[in-house]
Amino acid sequence: MTMSGRNPEKVAARGYLLKSADNQSVVIPDGDFYINPKARCRRMMLNSLSAEARRVYACLELATMAFHQELAVTMEGGKQRPLTPADISHQTGLSKQHTRRALAELEAEGLVERRAADGGRLRNGQILIYSWAEPRKAGTQKGSRARLPFPHWFPEPWEPLKPLITRLKLQVSINEVAARDYLQQGAEAARSYQKAEKVAREFLERVCARPPSNKEERTERKIERKSGLSVGQKDSRRDRPTDSSSPEAEIQKLPQVRRLSTRLKDTPSPQLYADILRALAGAPLADLDARIALRFEKITSLGMLVKLAGDVGRAHAAREAERQADQRAHARQMERQRQALIADLRAHWSELSDEDRDYYRREIPELRAAGAGA
Numbered sequence: 001m002t003m004s005g006r007n008p009e010k011v012a013a014r015g016y017l018l019k020s021a022d023n024q025s026v027v028i029p030d031g032d033f034y035i036n037p038k039a040r041c042r043r044m045m046l047n048s049l050s051a052e053a054r055r056v057y058a059c060l061e062l063a064t065m066a067f068h069q070e071l072a073v074t075m076e077g078g079k080q081r082p083l084t085p086a087d088i089s090h091q092t093g094l095s096k097q098h099t100r101r102a103l104a105e106l107e108a109e110g111l112v113e114r115r116a117a118d119g120g121r122l123r124n125g126q127i128l129i130y131s132w133a134e135p136r137k138a139g140t141q142k143g144s145r146a147r148l149p150f151p152h153w154f155p156e157p158w159e160p161l162k163p164l165i166t167r168l169k170l171q172v173s174i175n176e177v178a179a180r181d182y183l184q185q186g187a188e189a190a191r192s193y194q195k196a197e198k199v200a201r202e203f204l205e206r207v208c209a210r211p212p213s214n215k216e217e218r219t220e221r222k223i224e225r226k227s228g229l230s231v232g233q234k235d236s237r238r239d240r241p242t243d244s245s246s247p248e249a250e251i252q253k254l255p256q257v258r259r260l261s262t263r264l265k266d267t268p269s270p271q272l273y274a275d276i277l278r279a280l281a282g283a284p285l286a287d288l289d290a291r292i293a294l295r296f297e298k299i300t301s302l303g304m305l306v307k308l309a310g311d312v313g314r315a316h317a318a319r320e321a322e323r324q325a326d327q328r329a330h331a332r333q334m335e336r337q338r339q340a341l342i343a344d345l346r347a348h349w350s351e352l353s354d355e356d357r358d359y360y361r362r363e364i365p366e367l368r369a370a371g372a373g374a
Contacts (some may be wrong), residue, residue, distance in 0.1 A: 029265035034066040043135040055092045056102040059132040072129040110136035157187035248273035279309035283316035
């Protein structure tokens with residue numbers, strides 16, 4: 001509300017007084033404002049959080065800073081009690097699954113931490129949620145509160161490195177802004193890693209073999225008996241040479257293709273392999289295997305695999321186009337927000353304290369030059 005013709009000091013004693021856009025005094029009543037550390041706002045300006053995480057963080061801010069403490073609480077029956085994930089879901093309108101995911105994301109960014117009330121493992125009814133007044137360094141939590149290995153902004157050209165990062169139990173320690181300086185270097189490393197892995201796989205396929213399972217051996221013996229072949233005698237149809245590293249060989253290795261060949265007592269021809277690959281149009285073979293499993297009982301001939309491969313290829317192309325469009329839109333949005341933040345900081349550079357200037361110089365490369373506010 002605004003005030004006119006009244007004693008500002010007297011009104012301010014019962015609330016929080018500030019100046020409006022038209023130079024009128026605005027009083028925020030007691031109970032409708034709270035004190036929030038600058039460090040929280042600084043971190044939020046630089047963090048690329050999901051929409052769900054931001055909603056949960058706002059909820060936690062009201063449940064912590066408004067109560068002058070870091071433990072999130074709510075009022076019930078005139079008394080304080082710890083805020084629960086169910087309370088957050090109710091207040092934000094998010095599902096329990098989205099709330100859990102948002103809390104994990106906030107933990108990974110060093111903004112929040114969940115602890116068991118009894119010191120044990122996290123479980124329903126025993127969770128205490130803390131929202132730090134001074135945000136901590138991202139990725140400092142351990143165990144179930146460890147930093148998520150891949151942030152949502154993880155560059156697409158770096159995708160081939162994900163399995164290596166997971167296998168080595170590494171964590172992405174830079175933020176989205178800093179990652180821009182490593183985009184080309186990371187893309188080259190990913191391409192080199194893919195090539196090296198392919199060479200190693202081709203070598204191992206020449207010198208190593210996977211032993212057939214007992215079930216596969218019994219199935220092959222059953223087919224040989226039905227076809228009139230003695231045990232150990234090879235079917236000439238299976239003697240066709242196949243390059244173990246070729247795409248055709250990869251299709252032949254798919255579990256569902258092998259099952260289907262056994263059920264139909266037929267073997268795909270080289271032309272059928274070529275038609276399947278053409279229909280897939282770059283889609284993962286695992287997607288084709290999953291589609292075959294879904295339609296397995298309705299497949300009456302191996303020729304139907306071409307149609308299934310076409311369905312898989314079209315679905316993959318649509319998902320890829322949508323993913324790339326989302327990624328481009330997100331990148332544009334983040335760049336607009338980043339440039340707006342830089343412009344605002346430059347415009348008010350002279351008004352910032354030395355501490356604030358040092359902080360933004362460290363976090364934003366464009367502001368490291370002297371006279372950034374010019």
